[in-house]
Amino acid sequence: xxxxxxxxxxxxxxxxxxxxxxxxxxxxxxxxxxxxxxxxxxxxxxxxxxxxxxxxxxxxxxxxxxxxxxxxxxxxxxxxxxxxxxxxxxxxxxxxxxxxxxxxxxxxxxxxxxxxxxxxxxxxxxxxxxxxxxxxxxxxxxxxxxxxxxxxxxxxxxxxxxxxxxxxxxxxxxxxxxxxxxxxxxxxxxxxxxxxxxxxxxxxxxxxxxxxxxxxxxxxxxxxxxxxxxxxxxxxxxxxxxxxxxxxxxxxxxxxxxxxxxxxxxxxxxxxxxxxxxxxxxxxxxxxxxxxxxxxxxxxxxxxxxxxxxxxxxxxxxxxxxx
Amino acid sequence: xxxxxxxxxxxxxxxxxxxxxxxxxxxxxxxxxxxxxxxxxxxxxxxxxxxxxxxxxxxxxxxxxxxxxxxxxxxxxxxxxxxxxxxxxxxxxxxxxxxxxxxxxxxxxxxxxxxxxxxxxxxxxxxxxxxxxxxxxxxxxxxxxxxxxxxxxxxxxxxxxxxxxxxxxxxxxxxxxxxxxxxxxxxxxxxxxxxxxxxxxxxxxxxxxxxxxxxxxxxxxxxxxxxxxxxxxxxxxxxxxxxxxxxxxxxxxxxxxxxxxxxxxxxxxxxxxxxxxxxxxxxxxxxxxxxxxxxxxxxxxxxxxxxxxxxxxxxxxxxxxxx
Numbered sequence: 012x013x014x015x016x017x018x019x020x021x022x023x024x025x026x027x028x029x030x031x032x033x034x035x036x037x038x039x040x041x042x043x044x045x046x047x048x049x050x051x052x053x054x055x056x057x058x059x060x061x062x063x064x065x066x067x068x069x070x071x072x073x074x075x076x077x078x079x080x081x082x083x084x085x086x087x088x089x090x091x092x093x094x095x096x097x098x099x100x101x102x103x104x105x106x107x108x109x110x111x112x113x114x115x116x117x118x119x120x121x122x123x124x125x126x127x128x129x130x131x132x133x134x135x136x137x138x139x140x141x142x143x144x145x146x147x148x149x150x151x152x153x154x155x156x157x158x159x160x161x162x163x164x165x166x167x168x169x170x171x172x173x174x175x176x177x178x179x180x181x182x183x184x185x186x187x188x189x190x191x192x193x194x195x196x197x198x199x200x201x202x203x204x205x206x207x208x209x210x211x212x213x214x215x216x217x218x219x220x221x222x223x224x225x226x227x228x229x230x231x232x233x234x235x236x237x238x239x240x241x242x243x244x245x246x247x248x249x250x251x252x253x254x255x256x257x258x259x260x261x262x263x264x265x266x267x268x269x270x271x272x273x274x275x276x277x278x279x280x281x282x283x284x285x286x287x288x289x290x291x292x293x294x295x296x297x298x299x300x301x302x303x304x305x306x307x308x309x310x311x312x313x314x315x316x317x318x319x320x321x322x323x324x325x326x327x328x329x330x331x332x333x334x
Numbered sequence: 335x336x337x338x339x340x341x342x343x344x345x346x347x348x349x350x351x352x353x354x355x356x357x358x359x360x361x362x363x364x365x366x367x368x369x370x371x372x373x374x375x376x377x378x379x380x381x382x383x384x385x386x387x388x389x390x391x392x393x394x395x396x397x398x399x400x401x402x403x404x405x406x407x408x409x410x411x412x413x414x415x416x417x418x419x420x421x422x423x424x425x426x427x428x429x430x431x432x433x434x435x436x437x438x439x440x441x442x443x444x445x446x447x448x449x450x451x452x453x454x455x456x457x458x459x460x461x462x463x464x465x466x467x468x469x470x471x472x473x474x475x476x477x478x479x480x481x482x483x484x485x486x487x488x489x490x491x492x493x494x495x496x497x498x499x500x501x502x503x504x505x506x507x508x509x510x511x512x513x514x515x516x517x518x519x520x521x522x523x524x525x526x527x528x529x530x531x532x533x534x535x536x537x538x539x540x541x542x543x544x545x546x547x548x549x550x551x552x553x554x555x556x557x558x559x560x561x562x563x564x565x566x567x568x569x570x571x572x573x574x575x576x577x578x579x580x581x582x583x584x585x586x587x588x589x590x591x592x593x594x595x596x597x598x599x600x601x602x603x604x605x606x607x608x609x610x611x612x613x614x615x616x617x618x619x620x621x622x623x624x625x626x627x628x629x630x631x632x633x634x635x636x637x638x639x640x641x642x643x644x645x646x647x648x649x650x651x652x653x654x655x656x657x
Contacts, residue, residue: 045637052635266630273629273636278613280640285608290601306596307589312375313596314368317603 015043019050025149027122034124037141041283044141051148058090058147059257062172064158069180070204073240075157079115080243081250082153088120090146090154094139094168122146136167137283140276143171169197170275173268174256176249178202179218181210198233200252206237206245231259293320338366342373348472350445357447360464364606367464374471381413381470382580385495386480392503393527396563398480402438404573405476411443413469413477417462417491445469459490460606463599466494492520493598496591497579499572501525502541504533518544521556522579525572529560554582616643 012020018036021029033051037044061078065071072093079089116123126139139156146154158168169175177198182205203214215235222233234252238245260268293299302320305311311319335343341359344352356374360367384401388394395416402412439446449462462479469477481491492498500521505528526537538558545556557575561568583591616622625643628634634642 049635049638053632056630056632269630270626273626276636277626277629277639277643278609280637281613281616281644282605282609284637284640284644285612286601286605289608290604293604303593303596303600306600307592309376309379312372313599314603314607315372316600317607320600321604321607 015047016050019047022051022145022149023054027119030122030145030149031124033145034126034138034142037138037145038126041137044138048141048144051144055144055147058143058151058154059174059253060143060147060172061153061155061253062158062169062175063155063178064169064175065178065180065202066183067159068183069178070240071157071159071178074178074202074204074238074246075155076115077238077240077243077246078155078250079121081246083118083120087152088150089122090143090149090151091121091123092139092142092146092154092156093123093125094135094156094158122149122151136171137279139168140171170272173260173265174199174253176200176202176253178204179214180205181208181214199231199256200249201233201235202245202249203235203237204240207239207242211237230264231256289321289324293324298323338370339373342370345374345468345472346377350442353445353468353472354447356468357449357461357465360461360468361449364460367461371464371467374467378467378470381466381474381477382497382576383466383470383495384476384478384576385492385498386478386501387482387492387498388501388503388525389506390482391506392501393563394480394482394501397501397525397527397561397569398478399438400561400563400566400569401478401573402444404569406441406443410475411473412445413466413472413474414444414446415462415465415469415477415479416446416448417458417479417481445472445474459494460602462491463494493595496583496588497522497576499523499525499576501527502537503528504531504537522554523572523575524556524558525568526558526560527563529568530562530565534560553587554579612644612647616647 018029018033022033033047036047063071063075063078075091075093079091082089115121124142126135126142143154143156156169156172175197177200179201180203201218203211203218205211215237218235236245236249236252238249240246299320302311302316306313306316341352341356345356356370359370386394386398386401398414398416402414405412438444447465449458449465466477466479479492479495498520500518500523502524503526524541526534526541528534538560541558559568559572559575561572563569621643625634625639629636629639
């Protein structure tokens, strides 16, 4: 049995160390990750995947912690993936939150992992998707993916989820702009956390106002749930809505979304493999550098250069095949 | 003369309407954009491209406006591209700022354009790069690209610039985290705007502290400039630093950076074209949908499916070539 098969079997048995090692592989060695995912993929598709996002200061980590505890109370196993966009030289922010989460993870029914974005900011969406598959194959009933911010890459990451929760809180000021920008369209449930603050009602109304601008026809109207994560207030109601949304998906949309997700992942995989093979090969040839210099010298534009290189490549391929 | 050739000639002559039409093409019709860029590309490479980014509320728009006025004062022509991540249904935020900028654009030596991100969030980085090339070919001496936020996609956009300015302001609280996350590594110049506020010195020290954590060897230490954009205070000093950085680049780094940028653009173009041709073709075939269903049914994982499809494609190609 190869090392990867051993890890895959460990994952399928729900072994913590195997799960941790498997996720590390997805972060660091994309080629091994691909083989590993191929091994476990047949055992995925059972977990309900929840995405949780929103601006800094909204209380996402505490909310995640309370959601985990509530699911544990009703006997479900939970995996958590926190995507943390810390910089190479600032190190980890929000350490306190993470320590509190680590306490939770002494529970055998919970697996918590922060994804390191420092080494491959571009590959983080891919690694997160793989980590979700690993926790899914490991038998977790519920998987929560928590991201900070609302940039394009966060939207990309959070799309792995079936139920997307967008969290906001009163008094975050301009950040409502950030929510508007990217997250409003993809939210299945809104949470106004810190709802014991005096401006909570205004935050609820702000979200309602933006929702009313959305004139697309909808079969699911995103509810707005008020919570006070630190005291646990509103958490059972939130779980109820998550379950409602899960049932709603299963009644119809789930298959459509699964197909869309499969298509997105397949196209991404095709792009990656083409990049890996064609570009890797081109880079080892002298003409690649020559073309770069031509682009810098404005003798040819990048798109035309790409076209020329690809055509040369196709010609060579057919010659090789004939030989 | 084709319509595109006409537009290209108009761009090269610096005609405003042609420039506007050309940028619209980059936003909406990627295939036409590629042809257009090929036509104007030989005339690019002369402008100095400045990137300006930072969290909401830092005063980026006012700062951009003042930089434009200062460059105009010394007789340089300027192009501005504002990348505005407004949502499909919220419409344009910061309308007041934009109106103020429009006043500026009655000046023949200034061209200002907001890029619409609503239709293709993924394509915005590409469209912005193309718009920069258009303004460059149109003869603008200085081009400013202004983006909001600090997500991965904003980092991607701002990389088009030769001199990157990261703007911050006192009292934005947690947003320093956002700057730390993605922008610190790429900043050539820091600006602490609203420097007349009482906490300005603390903001400067925060940035210094983060800078000191960066132990990489550097030939350019990013300076921190204090400005009060609304009164114009500090703007001449900022322009001076931008010019210093431009000269610094020309003494050595510029060629290296040009090669890196050419490589990034070439690889991106190869990926796009492969996607456009191979994936476009695959999607029209029945087996594509069959494979999607197999992925959903967990019979095969996306990466293995991609491998299989690509191999089939290569085999078919060689058969076609032999026939």
